[in-house]
Amino acid sequence: MLTFCISSLPCPPPHASIAMDSNSQSNYKLSKTEKKFLRKQIKARHTLLRHEGIETVSYATQSLVVANGGLGNGVSRNQLLPVLEKYGLVDALLMPPHKPYSFVRYRTAEEAKKAYVTLNGKEIVDDLGQKILLYLNFVEKAQWKELGLQALPPGLMVVEEIISSEDEKMLLESINWTEDIDNQNVQKYLKHRRVKHFGYEFHYENNNVDKDMPLPGGLPGICDSFLEKWLKEGFIKHKPDQLTVNQYEPGHGIPAHIDTHSAFEDEIVSLSLGSEIVMDFKHPDGVTVPVMLPRRSLLVMTGESRYLWMHGITPRKFDTVQASKGLQSGIITSDVGDLTLSKRGMRTSFTFRKVRQTPCNCSYPLVCDSQMKETPPSFPESAREASQLEQDYVHRVYEEIAEHFSSTRHTPWPRVVEFLKSLPCGSLVADVGCGNGKYLGVNKELYMIGCDRSQKLVDICRERCFQALVCDALAVPLCSGSCDACISIAVIHHFSTAERRVAALQELVRLLRPGGQALVYVWAMEQEYNKKKSKYLRENRISQGKEEGTSSDTAMPELLVEQVPNVGSRDSECCVSSVTDLPEGGHKARTVTNAKLPVHTNRTSFPSQDLLVPWHHQGNPGEGKPGHPAGAHDPGPVFHRYYHVFCEGELEATCQTLNSVSILQSYYDQGNWCVILQKV
Amino acid sequence: MKLLTHNLLSSHVRGVGPRGFPLRLQATEVRINPVEFNPDFVARMIPKVEWAALLEAAETVRTLPHARVHLPGEWGGGEWSHRQPRARGGTPGDDLGLCPQLHLVEVPKGPIEGYEHDEKFLRQMHHVLLEVDVLEGTLQCPESGRLFPISRGIPNMLLSDEETET
Numbered sequence: 001m002l003t004f005c006i007s008s009l010p011c012p013p014p015h016a017s018i019a020m021d022s023n024s025q026s027n028y029k030l031s032k033t034e035k036k037f038l039r040k041q042i043k044a045r046h047t048l049l050r051h052e053g054i055e056t057v058s059y060a061t062q063s064l065v066v067a068n069g070g071l072g073n074g075v076s077r078n079q080l081l082p083v084l085e086k087y088g089l090v091d092a093l094l095m096p097p098h099k100p101y102s103f104v105r106y107r108t109a110e111e112a113k114k115a116y117v118t119l120n121g122k123e124i125v126d127d128l129g130q131k132i133l134l135y136l137n138f139v140e141k142a143q144w145k146e147l148g149l150q151a152l153p154p155g156l157m158v159v160e161e162i163i164s165s166e167d168e169k170m171l172l173e174s175i176n177w178t179e180d181i182d183n184q185n186v187q188k189y190l191k192h193r194r195v196k197h198f199g200y201e202f203h204y205e206n207n208n209v210d211k212d213m214p215l216p217g218g219l220p221g222i223c224d225s226f227l228e229k230w231l232k233e234g235f236i237k238h239k240p241d242q243l244t245v246n247q248y249e250p251g252h253g254i255p256a257h258i259d260t261h262s263a264f265e266d267e268i269v270s271l272s273l274g275s276e277i278v279m280d281f282k283h284p285d286g287v288t289v290p291v292m293l294p295r296r297s298l299l300v301m302t303g304e305s306r307y308l309w310m311h312g313i314t315p316r317k318f319d320t321v322q323a324s325k326g327l328q329s330g331i332i333t334s335d336v337g338d339l340t341l342s343k344r345g346m347r348t349s350f351t352f353r354k355v356r357q358t359p360c361n362c363s364y365p366l367v368c369d370s371q372m373k374e375t376p377p378s379f380p381e382s383a384r385e386a387s388q389l390e391q392d393y394v395h396r397v398y399e400e401i402a403e404h405f406s407s408t409r410h411t412p413w414p415r416v417v418e419f420l421k422s423l424p425c426g427s428l429v430a431d432v433g434c435g436n437g438k439y440l441g442v443n444k445e446l447y448m449i450g451c452d453r454s455q456k457l458v459d460i461c462r463e464r465c466f467q468a469l470v471c472d473a474l475a476v477p478l479c480s481g482s483c484d485a486c487i488s489i490a491v492i493h494h495f496s497t498a499e500r501r502v503a504a505l506q507e508l509v510r511l512l513r514p515g516g517q518a519l520v521y522v523w524a525m526e527q528e529y530n531k532k533k534s535k536y537l538r539e540n541r542i543s544q545g546k547e548e549g550t551s552s553d554t555a556m557p558e559l560l561v562e563q564v565p566n567v568g569s570r571d572s573e574c575c576v577s578s579v580t581d582l583p584e585g586g587h588k589a590r591t592v593t594n595a596k597l598p599v600h601t602n603r604t605s606f607p608s609q610d611l612l613v614p615w616h617h618q619g620n621p622g623e624g625k626p627g628h629p630a631g632a633h634d635p636g637p638v639f640h641r642y643y644h645v646f647c648e649g650e651l652e653a654t655c656q657t658l659n660s661v662s663i664l665q666s667y668y669d670q671g672n673w674c675v676i677l678q679k680v
Numbered sequence: 681m682k683l684l685t686h687n688l689l690s691s692h693v694r695g696v697g698p699r700g701f702p703l704r705l706q707a708t709e710v711r712i713n714p715v716e717f718n719p720d721f722v723a724r725m726i727p728k729v730e731w732a733a734l735l736e737a738a739e740t741v742r743t744l745p746h747a748r749v750h751l752p753g754e755w756g757g758g759e760w761s762h763r764q765p766r767a768r769g770g771t772p773g774d775d776l777g778l779c780p781q782l783h784l785v786e787v788p789k790g791p792i793e794g795y796e797h798d799e800k801f802l803r804q805m806h807h808v809l810l811e812v813d814v815l816e817g818t819l820q821c822p823e824s825g826r827l828f829p830i831s832r833g834i835p836n837m838l839l840s841d842e843e844t845e846t
Contacts (some may be wrong), residue, residue, distance in 0.1 A: 425724060427727060449688065471837040477687050477691065477692050477828075477835075479689075480698070482728075
């Protein structure tokens with residue numbers, strides 16, 4: 001059991017004011033704020049241990065872990081270092097990439113203690129201008145995994161010495177840079193480098209290949225033996241049919257880019273000849289990882305490193321490399337104690353790719369030219385359009401993702417459980433939109449019937465021995481007034497018009513007997529309510545099996561420890577137009593006409609009320625081929641689900657238009673707007 | 681699909697309204713599924729039951745031939761604590777080869793006085809309402825004739841777009 005640091009060190013949080021002498025520790029009483037602060041500090045400790053394997057200690061040392069002060073949550077070195085330096089001489093500040101914490105080592109434990117006492121709970125501003133609180137804990141030493149393959153972009157691998165010096169010489173000599181112009185292998189002299197294409201010509205105007213015009217001759221014969229060997233040894237999975245040879249003289253580079261999704265398949269490999277070079281990989285969040293590519297090495301890019309990260313070579317004559325590692329492959333860290341310069345030589349790369357014959361279907365739609373080209377659906381104008389939209393972007397999707405979806409829906413939400421447990425024994429309860437039956441077994445004293453539109457999800461309910469049937473929430477085949485209670489959790493936000501949402505609610509009310517209650521949950525527009533980010537936004541990227549599906553494209557910084565909510569202030573992102581969208585006597589006023597539905601980026605705020613939310617369906621992980629990069633599995637297709645997220649007050653207002661209903665309760669719970677209705 | 685569930689189902693074909701109840705049950709495969717007896721729970725169900733519909737549904741199950749009724753012992757699942765499993769066929773009074781469980785269990789014609797404390801009554805109701813599971817069959821709307829399939833214990837009550845359109 002971790003002990004409070006209070007007992008071993010007299011270090012009250014900065015905002016508490018207690019007079020204390022060394023003999024009065026036993027009389028020390030913690031105020032409410034102090035207790036809260038301590039809880040947060042302990043939570044930070046637990047999270048660090050559980051997720052990162054970082055062990056904190058309760059006695060003073062030179063080293064501290066600073067939770068919420070990391071590159072992964074938007075705190076940069078030049079913001080944090082000056083703050084830390086106020087308390088003593090900083091030996092080192094280690095900021096592991098993508099992590100929501102960092103390590104600081106002071107010259108002495110005394111200085112570290114000063115920082116610990118003063119900085120704990122201190123507010124700083126991150127690079128988005130948001131205020132965050134730092135939580136400090138002592139550690140024996142800075143512990144995080146070696147910067148090796150771990151922090152390489154996922155799907156990236158560098159195979160060293162894949163060819164011999166003789167073969168390198170042979171390959172370099174085989175390229176004829178001064179061929180005749182009417183030779184089919186067209187040669188271009190680009191601003192920074194020389195290129196030659198084989199198999200298919202690559203067009204720099206649109207960064208794509210012409211799939212219908214293969215270049216005669218195919219790949220050079222000498223490459224065949226290498227490709228066969230690499231295939232056999234599992235370094236590559238597919239036989240490429242396109243080759244681009246690039247020659248970089250010192251000072252040449254290539255601007256950062258992602259190889260066009262629609263042009264080439266997943267695997268892209270590049271053989272480095274003649275000289276080593278440092279290639280930069282950039283993540284859309286802004287993280288840059290410099291990677292050393294030694295001579296005679298093969299760079300393999302798959303998955304995220306191929307589809308999401310940009311790669312480029314800075315045009316310069318010297319690269320910054322790690323002195324201790326010499327010319328070995330790996331990441332160049334920003335460890336100032338170990339960096340040195342390496343003069344560039346002439347480098348030639350052979351980049352092998354396989355041309356795609358079908359549109360790209362990767363998990364990174366926002367950077368995918370195939371998927372961005374698809375005509376996005378628009379806001380429905382009629383009941384038929386609405387029904388079709390829901391068919392394409394709700395029902396079809398849930399059928400496809402049912403199993404995966406079910407595996408991420410295992411934890412019943414406490415307040416829903418509370419509602420169900422409050423019902424008397426023998427109550428008949430309908431769960432409209434029951435999904436995988438998460439709530440059907442929560443209270444054994446109830447008779448619950450689940451209804452869902454998805455056969456596959458109802459099958460899962462059946463496997464769990466629950467009573468469930470397939471039907472539409474707008475036409476539930478239960479007798480009117482037959483239910484003592486109903487629940488509809490995260491369902492009504494899938495209806496694409498206000499009319500249909502009202503109709504779904506009306507249907508719930510129809511099922512209730514007089515006095516019966518219904519609990520409704522819908523996704524809120526305001527994912528950050530009362531300055532407290534919902535679980536959806538807060539979810540740590542590292543952990544698996546999250547409630548709201550997986551994501552690889554998050555733009556919001558994630559905190560290790562949640563903020564103290566600012567009670568009293570409210571986010572005012574309410575869209576009044578949606579409330580006036582309600583039907584009155586059948587006539588509807590629409591505020592949006594012919595608008596396209598935006599695609600949302602998971603784990604960020606919602607851009608509008610009507611939108612498509614991606615679901616990244618996990619394909620099967622790559623089989624254990626030797627040498628194949630860890631974590632490089634089939635990205636799997638992405639599905640878009642339609643949502644209408646509700647503004648504050650909108651659900652209530654919608655319920656108020658219903659017949660014979662009174663609203664008992666209305667609240668916000670973890671990113672959802674909720675109501676409890678009663679049939680009068 | 682349990683018979684209690686059937687008792688709550690109603691057709692929602694457009695225009696049918698309350699005449700869509702009860703759905704006519706045709707079972708082709710049934711399983712008897714032991715469920716833990718909770719007298720309080722059963723007693724609270726009684727006032728909610730539509731008896732005529734229940735009796736009708738129970739009768740269609742009762743008249744099923746042996747081969748179409750799976751007993752608990754068969755699949756080796758569940759406890760059968762309060763009743764001896766019956767052997768198939770050769771049971772006295774069972775010449776018609778009818779579903780032995782329901783044949784033995786009388787389905788009460790209605791709630792009897794003091795039912796809340798009548799264990800025999802409650803156990804019979806428990807069996808009928810909760811332990812009979814229709815795996816395959818159809819449900820028919822009495823008004824429109826529309827058939828809804830029951831497959832692997834799941835009724836599919838989805839209507840086509842035409843059937844739901846005004």
